[in-house]
Amino acid sequence: MICVYEASDPVNAEIVKDYLLSWGLDVVIQGQFGWGGRGDLPANAYPQICVTRDSDATRARELVKQWERGEDPRPAWTCGDCGERLDGTFSDCWRCGAEKP
Structure with a gap:
């Protein structure tokens, strides 16, 4: 499993996850429950979007970049x-x- 995006919060993570799922990529969110402890935990507590198939990582990163620019092909x-x-x-x-x- 390769993480392709670090979200600013759990809502943002769900939006990106749904976007990548709509393209047929199998993705999961890791670390969504640690976000509530940010500031109190000595570790990165931001949710991350990860592809379950390593071969999808490049495509997922490209789609995330397009999504961040507000583009949809x-x-x-x-x-x-x-x-x-x-x-x-x-x-x-x-x-x-x-x-x-």
Whole structure:
């Protein structure tokens, strides 16, 4: 297991974890419970996102960099049911609930 991102807090860790999961990477959060003790513990207590397959580490780091820059390379799409135009980050149509093709 290789850690690819150190989050500022548990909420940030969950967001990045979900983002990487949406790309099909198997990731886990380590150290999320130590965050509450920061300042009182003599160690790094920030949550870390780790890939479970070492071969995914490079791809995960690239995706994290894109996420930090606010970029998402997934193309926009048009809902086949209602015609609504959606950002590539959406997996379902916000208007009618249809799934992305």
